[in-house]
Amino acid sequence: MTSSDTKTIASNELPATPLDPELAAKRADKIKVSMISLCGCWGCTLSFLDIDERLLALLDKITILRCSLTDVKRIPERCAIGFIEGGVANEDNIETLKHFRENCDILISVGACAIWGGVPAMRNMVELKDCLSEAYVNSPTAVVGAQPVVPFDKQIPILTTKVYPCHEVVKMDYFIPGCPPSADAIFKVFDDLINGRAVDLPTSLIEFD
Ligand code: SF4
Numbered sequence: 001m002t003s004s005d006t007k008t009i010a011s012n013e014l015p016a017t018p019l020d021p022e023l024a025a026k027r028a029d030k031i032k033v034s035m036i037s038l039c040g041c042w043g044c045t046l047s048f049l050d051i052d053e054r055l056l057a058l059l060d061k062i063t064i065l066r067c068s069l070t071d072v073k074r075i076p077e078r079c080a081i082g083f084i085e086g087g088v089a090n091e092d093n094i095e096t097l098k099h100f101r102e103n104c105d106i107l108i109s110v111g112a113c114a115i116w117g118g119v120p121a122m123r124n125m126v127e128l129k130d131c132l133s134e135a136y137v138n139s140p141t142a143v144v145g146a147q148p149v150v151p152f153d154k155q156i157p158i159l160t161t162k163v164y165p166c167h168e169v170v171k172m173d174y175f176i177p178g179c180p181p182s183a184d185a186i187f188k189v190f191d192d193l194i195n196g197r198a199v200d201l202p203t204s205l206i207e208f209d
Contacts, residue, residue: 031080033064033082034064034065034067035066035083036082036083036100038113040114043179044181045068046180061194062194075100079104079105081194084107084109084110085114087113089163109165109174110176111176111177123162136151137150
């Protein structure tokens with residue numbers, strides 16, 4: 001099959017991973033959470049894992065559905081919380097973020113990339129065509145004698161002209177700053193939300209000096 005035979009599928013349209021019925025029943029009463037990295041480096045998701053042993057107590061109350069950690073590739077049912085790492089840099093990111101907004105009660109922008117674009121937003125300082133040219137045509141690492149090609153395929157999501165923070169695409173409810181935010185900051189927001197408290201992120205958890 002060639003790439004031209006393949007219908008483009010947005011990532012939120014990928015087939016749902018079937019859940020084991022027994023496991024699904026055990027999770028039924030837990031708070032549903034889904035997590036995604038848009039244009040990010042997964043560092044914020046790793047920071048979530050840095051919650052370490054407190055994760056065990058957290059997992060008594062929450063269950064994680066769509067997430068690279070669970071390998072569940074789409075949101076199988078409505079979630080209470082959506083954890084968004086990364087900014088919006090292509091059309092697939094837009095679709096995925098809108099899908100999260102439609103299927104999550106609360107959306108959290110986690111980290112600098114989700115909040116203001118982060119490092120990928122450095123490309124906003126130049127035209128997209130100049131950025132692609134620098135990366136693929138005039139790159140200092142280009143192979144001498146090789147024909148330079150800007151990658152193009154129907155399966156590669158189309159880049160947006162700029163990198164956008166998530167809240168410029170959909171409404172976001174909470175913001176956890178940092179690159180990445182500390183595990184303590186992420187835990188505090190989750191702990192407040194799942195225990196029904198107003199989110200109160202103390203300055204001591206978001207100071208970086
Ligand atoms: Fe990675 Fe930092 Fe962006 Fe998080 S905020 S995705 S750690 S670059």
